[in-house]
Amino acid sequence: MADHQLPDPSALADPPGLSRTNDRPVYVIGGGPGGLSAAAALRKRGVRAVVLEKSDAVGASWRAHYDRLHLHTTRRLSALPGLAMPRQFGRWASRDDVVRYLEKYAEFHELEIVTGVEVSRIEPTGPDWLLYATGGRQLTGRAVVVATGYNHTPRLPDWPGLDTFRGDLRHARDYRNPAPYQDKDVLVVGVGNTGAEIAVDLAEGGAARVRLAVRTPPHIVRRSTAGWPAQRTGILARRLPVRLVDRAAEVMRRLSVPDLTAHGLPRPDTGLYSRVREGAIPVQDAGLIDAVRKGRVEPVAALESFDDGKAVLADGTLLSPDAIIAATGYRRALEPLVGHLGVLDEQGRPLAHGDRTHPKAPGLYFTGFTNPISGMFREMALDARRIAKAVNGAAAGL
Numbered sequence: 001m002a003d004h005q006l007p008d009p010s011a012l013a014d015p016p017g018l019s020r021t022n023d024r025p026v027y028v029i030g031g032g033p034g035g036l037s038a039a040a041a042l043r044k045r046g047v048r049a050v051v052l053e054k055s056d057a058v059g060a061s062w063r064a065h066y067d068r069l070h071l072h073t074t075r076r077l078s079a080l081p082g083l084a085m086p087r088q089f090g091r092w093a094s095r096d097d098v099v100r101y102l103e104k105y106a107e108f109h110e111l112e113i114v115t116g117v118e119v120s121r122i123e124p125t126g127p128d129w130l131l132y133a134t135g136g137r138q139l140t141g142r143a144v145v146v147a148t149g150y151n152h153t154p155r156l157p158d159w160p161g162l163d164t165f166r167g168d169l170r171h172a173r174d175y176r177n178p179a180p181y182q183d184k185d186v187l188v189v190g191v192g193n194t195g196a197e198i199a200v201d202l203a204e205g206g207a208a209r210v211r212l213a214v215r216t217p218p219h220i221v222r223r224s225t226a227g228w229p230a231q232r233t234g235i236l237a238r239r240l241p242v243r244l245v246d247r248a249a250e251v252m253r254r255l256s257v258p259d260l261t262a263h264g265l266p267r268p269d270t271g272l273y274s275r276v277r278e279g280a281i282p283v284q285d286a287g288l289i290d291a292v293r294k295g296r297v298e299p300v301a302a303l304e305s306f307d308d309g310k311a312v313l314a315d316g317t318l319l320s321p322d323a324i325i326a327a328t329g330y331r332r333a334l335e336p337l338v339g340h341l342g343v344l345d346e347q348g349r350p351l352a353h354g355d356r357t358h359p360k361a362p363g364l365y366f367t368g369f370t371n372p373i374s375g376m377f378r379e380m381a382l383d384a385r386r387i388a389k390a391v392n393g394a395a396a397g398l
Contacts, residue, residue, distance in 0.1 A: 026042055026048065026049045026050070026141055026391055027141040027144050028049055028050065028144075029122075030052075030053065030368075031053030031058040032058070032149055033376075033380055034367040035051050035145065035147035036051065036106055037081050037105075038367055040384065041082075042391060043111065045388045047391055049112065050113075051112065051113040051114065052117045052118075054116070054117060054118035057103075058102050061149055062095060063099055066172075068197060069095040069197070071098065073375035073377060075089050079381070080381050081385055117134050119131050120133070121336065128140050142363065143363040143364070143365065146338065146364070148333075148368075149332075150368055154173045154329075154331075160304075164308055167309075169323070172328075178204070178205025181207045181322075182207070184208055184323055185207075185209045185323075186202050186209070186325065187300075187321040188202070188210065188324075190327035190328050191215075191217075191283065194327045196218075198327060199212045200288055203291050203296040204291075212297050214299050217265060217267065219249070219283065220284075221252075221256075221282045221283070221284055221285065225256050230284060230373075231374065235374040235378075237273055237374075242274055242277060245271070245272065249273060250271065253267075260292050263299065264299035282373065302314040332348050333348070334348055338361075341361050343360060343361050350369050363394065365390070367380055367384065367387060
């Protein structure tokens with residue numbers, strides 16, 4: 001890896017074995033799995049790529065995740081281009097193993113990575129791109145790959161009366177383990193994969209009571225059924241009609257997932273893949289089913305507001321938890337970086353993704369801004385190869 005100094009593109013020497021097809025490198029913004037895989041794929045095609053990472057190490061977002069976290073996708077289907085995940089990681093890689101893998105990946109591919117550099121804005125300048133970076137620096141690249149991450153900036157709802165709550169309230173990003181919540185009454189808000197797993201972690205880790213605020217009942221799937229991982233089903237589902245997948249998922253759910261309606265978690269009233277197309281990913285069971293059936297995690301209505309310090313639920317119930325953990329998602333936060341270019345939709349997501357570029361911004365690529373049921377690591381690996389091919393083709397005038 002490169003040292004921690006901001007590169008001067010005109011002064012950088014090419015890594016061994018790499019031909020210089022253009023004096024201006026491709027800049028990759030973000031040193032997570034998406035950015036590293038894109039840089040490795042570019043390097044393999046002889047394209048100079050410099051990764052700019054605002055933190056002091058690669059995989060910063062993974063380092064910050066809660067201790068219990070494991071990939072919900074298999075080790076074999078989560079490897080990035082050019083380097084398999086070690087077998088000793090097991091089928092479902094842990095957070096720490098993923099971090100180790102990303103570190104090894106950067107070393108193995110001899111990637112040029114500059115840490116401590118945050119890019120605040122990018123603009124086209126003729127056929128190239130101008131990046132405004134830390135310390136007032138300006139860098140010029142012939143293309144830019146934005147890989148700043150799907151889970152970039154925590155989203156915390158502005159609940160009415162929030163300022164009256166006197167307990168501990170934090171976003172799930174700041175949750176690490178259940179130790180601080182021993183013998184406490186905790187309300188977890190949000191029943192995505194993160195909220196579900198944190199609720200189970202708290203219940204198993206000694207919290208006195210754990211309630212899970214649910215706005216829309218999720219689809220729950222087994223991570224693996226008879227050895228067949230849910231991820232493989234997700235890969236197949238992307239090639240099939242939505243109605244067919246919805247029907248097949250309903251059959252599988254009735255066979256493998258018990259009805260939790262009597263425990264406060266009813267079955268969804270829309271199909272699994274229909275919900276996926278709307279952006280709602282199913283919850284992979286990492287202990288939630290068992291915890292709900294045993295009453296260790298209690299599903300309750302959605303959190304709506306606060307009244308004199310009490311949490312007010314959608315059904316009118318008042319709660320006085322000691323702590324609230326908001327698993328309420330993240331924003332992509334791309335507006336300061338590229339919002340002025342007209343390349344984002346109303347929700348702040350890139351209009352073009354992977355190897356496709358927006359007509360207003362040729363040479364600007366995005367990766368890692370979808371959350372597919374086929375696995376985010378897998379899709380970023382596919383993106384990386386496609387982006388590298390597109391960049392190489394553009395340089396050759398194809």
